[in-house]
Amino acid sequence: MATRTRRSQRRTQALSRERIVEAAVELLDAAGESGLTFRALTERLATGPGAVYWHVANKDELLGAATEGVVAAALAADPTEPAGSPQDGIRAVALGLAGAIEEHPWLATQLAVQLSRNPWGTVTARIFESIGRQVRALGVPESSWFTATSALLHYILGAAGQNAVNAGVPGPGTDREEFLGAVSTAWKELDPDDYPFTRAVADQMREHDDREQFLAGIDFVLTGITTLHPPAGRPGTPPASRETGTP
Structure with missing residues (x-):
């Protein structure tokens, strides 16, 4: 029992909080907040939930740590x-x-x-x-x-x-210039009495x-x-x- 406890402690110490946060950022980038679960995190880190909970109490704490790390780097x-x-x-x-x-x-x-x-x-x-x-x-x-x-x-x-x-907004495979051009055209076709200003800046919006x-x-x-x-x-x-x- 003592040997098993020492091995568990070594694994927990080897898995740092920094690595957990780094993996959390990777999951957030790939799938958003809904994709950040402790199950997905433990699978990515190839460890058990206990090792993660040793460093992070819950998802809110993990989101806060991920946000803080990205902001600090920025x-x-x-x-x-x-x-x-x-x-x-x-x-x-x-x-x-x-x-x-x-x-x-x-x-x-x-x-x-x-x-x-x-x-x-x-x-x-x-x-x-x-x-x-x-x-x-x-x-x-x-x-x-x-x-x-x-x-x-x-x-x-x-x-x-x-x-x-x-x-x-344009979505994958959609050209931004074409998207803005379509919006600009739609603005120009608005009623001139109801939308005089929006029509006037339609070209500026397309080129911004x-x-x-x-x-x-x-x-x-x-x-x-x-x-x-x-x-x-x-x-x-x-x-x-x-x-x-x-x-």
């Missing part, structure tokens, strides 16, 4: 890249998260879950910290740090998640680039932040006016 700074402006830092965070959501389609839903159900967790804090440090570096007054950072966070995750959904549009949206948000909340203490800069929204 936000990892490249030490070879020179430091840029705070705006560049925010764009880098945004593109890192957008790339992770595109690569791991399940991530958008899990980030929404983490932000709503576990706002005190490390996933939310890691993203908020990454954006917030750049907001602070912009010179935004401290009283506006939370609001400005929240606005950027919600735009980045919302737009990145929607772009990931859009990427899969998701990445450029995503970054343009961030620039809109940043322009609004720095216009309404100019750097505190900047010589010759009066406080922003709440009534007019102008400095």
Whole structure:
């Protein structure tokens, strides 16, 4: 009995939490959240359920760990890249998260879950910290740090998640250019009295680039932040006016 216990402990120790999370990400990428079961996980890892439960208590914990691991990798700074402006830092965070959501389609839903159900967790804090440090570096007054950072966070995750959904809408084997062309044509055929604006931008929709549009949206948000909340203490800069929204 003692020998069997020692062998079981060695197998449990050899199977690390990191490997379990890595296998969970692989299952999520292949089949989504419904495909992540402890049975599928133990089959992939060629082990018993006890060895997995030794490291992870339940599926919620496993999903949280998978989300945290992917987000940490997406936000990892490249030490070879020179430091840029705070705006560049925010764009880098945004593109890192957008790339992770595109690569791991399940991530958008899990980030929404983490932000709503576990706002005190490390996933939310890691993203908020990454954006917030750049907001602070912009010179935004401290009283506006939370609001400005929240606005950027919600735009980045919302737009990145929607772009990931859009990427899969045409379906396998469907050309994106042809799909957008068909939508553009349909918009142009709408009633001109009911949809004058939509008809007017039909060609722009067909020719748009998701990445450029995503970054343009961030620039809109940043322009609004720095216009309404100019750097505190900047010589010759009066406080922003709440009534007019102008400095």
